[in-house]
Amino acid sequence: MFVMVAEEVFDRYGRLLAYVNGAYEKKERETIPESKRPTFNLQMLQEGQAVSLLIYPNIPKPADLELVQTAVRKARATNKGFWKGPDNLLLPYEFRWIIDTIKGTRTGPDRYCADISTGKLYQPQHYYKVLPESRLFFYTKDLVEALKMNFQLVP
Numbered sequence: 398m399f400v401m402v403a404e405e406v407f408d409r410y411g412r413l414l415a416y417v418n419g420a421y422e423k424k425e426r427e428t429i430p431e432s433k434r435p436t437f438n439l440q441m442l443q444e445g446q447a448v449s450l451l452i453y454p455n456i457p458k459p460a461d462l463e464l465v466q467t468a469v470r471k472a473r474a475t476n477k478g479f480w481k482g483p484d485n486l487l488l489p490y491e492f493r494w495i496i497d498t499i500k501g502t503r504t505g506p507d508r509y510c511a512d513i514s515t516g517k518l519y520q521p522q523h524y525y526k527v528l529p530e531s532r533l534f535f536y537t538k539d540l541v542e543a544l545k546m547n548f549q550l551v552p
Contacts (some may be wrong), residue, residue, distance in 0.1 A: 399417070399420040399421070400417050401415060402414060402415045402416045403415060403416075404454040405454065406474055408452075416431050416438050417437045417438060419423065439468055442468035442472065443473065443477075443490055444478050444517075445472035445477030445481070448479075448488050448489060448490075449465050449468075449532065450532075450534070451467075451532065451533045453534065453542060453543065454539070462513065465530070466513070466531065470528075470530045504523070506513075506521040508521055508534035508535060508536055509536075510526075510527050510532040510535075511527075511535060512531045512532070513532075513533050515531075516529070516547060516548055517548065518535075518549060520551075520552050523551070
């Protein structure tokens with residue numbers, strides 16, 4: 398088994414942030430095209446069994462980011478997995494925002510949302526204006542980094 402951790406090894410809930418795959422020998426990797434050996438993470442996205450939740454600084458390299466976008470876009474377009482439900486599907490992180498808001502530990506969405514397709518950056522409460530496959534979230538403390546990456550804040 399191959400496990401590669403993200404920039405931050407654990408999230409604030411203590412969950413491991415990693416990409417998981419079978420452990421291929423060097424010779425195997427050379428003979429199998431990348432498209433035929435996606436990580437389990439990507440396979441789950443392709444089958445509509447997971448949702449993309451990219452939070453800075455844990456951003457995959459550009460080629461992998463494109464694979465994530467394509468996987469979510471195709472799963473949504475073909476109604477795979479949980480995407481075959483209603484158009485107003487409540488995503489897991491939205492559910493957590495609601496629960497945390499009810500508990501009083503949060504006041505709704507608390508991360509800025511960048512659209513990696515358009516370069517726009519939205520206030521936390523306007524994250525829904527970005528398609529699920531194009532969302533990159535930034536905590537307020539990382540807002541300067543988002544601006545350095547040339548995302549344009551939408552008033």
